[in-house]
């Protein structure tokens with residue numbers, strides 16, 4: 364029996380709760396905290412979890428403690444729960460889902476020896492198609508990394524990475540759903556410009572993007588190979604691809620991800 368505390372039952376906390384319950388964890392053993400009691404009651408009704416407003420009570424003898432509060436609240440929550448984690452009879456593992464707060468900073472706010480794992484999730488976690496990376500801190504064992512990875516597997520895919528990769532991970536996974544949303548929005552507008560109704564353009568664009576992403580994932584094929592498969596000689600697709608290349612789409616992605624990684628590094632250094 365694994366006892367889990369989720370501190371902060373907001374968007375990410377609820378996505379995690381819903382995935383963990385669906386994966387077969389007894390909801391009674393999932394304690395979710397919010398300062399607002401009403402939110403806890405709603406989560407209890409929806410998932411059958413144990414709601415709490417007291418973070419210290421929630422982490423008592425918890426195997427894994429997920430911190431799902433906003434980044435600015437992470438260090439104060441850590442300071443609040445640290446004494447209880449110290450007095451627990453079992454070794455609790457703390458998992459931070461917050462962007463921009465590095466392991467060393469978190470480790471400074473708790474007693475030496477407390478295992479802390481840093482996770483970088485992304486929003487598709489809300490539909491259990493997330494891409495999360497996991498990085499173990501100084502005091503984390505391989506078994507603890509495996510346990511956290513297994514739990515996060517309930518809401519998507521998981522990759523273990525060194526902390527030095529986090530800025531690049533942010534650029535390629537954390538922020539990339541927004542690039543796709545921008546692409547989808549532009550494709551819909553382009554369809555409207557060609558005379559389609561907005562509803563038809565949306566249906567065509569969204570279903571095509573979903574289908575193409577599913578092909579990439581399910582075939583494991585290189586994107587270049589799938590792209591070649593759609594492009595007949597002197598055909599319509601290659602005419603569009605040439606225009607996209609000449610407009611600098613590829614270069615724009617290199618530059619955008621660099622900006623994203625630089626900003627992530629800047630925020631990490633400040634926080």
Ligand SMILES: NC(=O)c1ccc[n+]([C@@H]2O[C@H](COP(=O)([O-])OP(=O)(O)OC[C@H]3O[C@@H](n4cnc5c(N)ncnc54)[C@H](OP(=O)(O)O)[C@@H]3O)[C@@H](O)[C@H]2O)c1
Nearest residue numbers: 371372373374375397398399431432433434461462484486
């Ligand atoms: N959403 C995303 O797309 C996304 C993606 C990647 C990473 N993340 C990370 O995930 C974390 C959570 O983000 P989110 O979007 O889920 O935020 P959110 O929806 O605002 O949820 C935060 C929750 O924490 C609760 N809370 C705040 N302070 C608390 C405290 N001291 N004790 C107990 N509960 C507390 C809030 O409820 P009350 O005010 O009622 O307490 C709220 O329900 C952030 O650190 C963020 O960086 C989010």
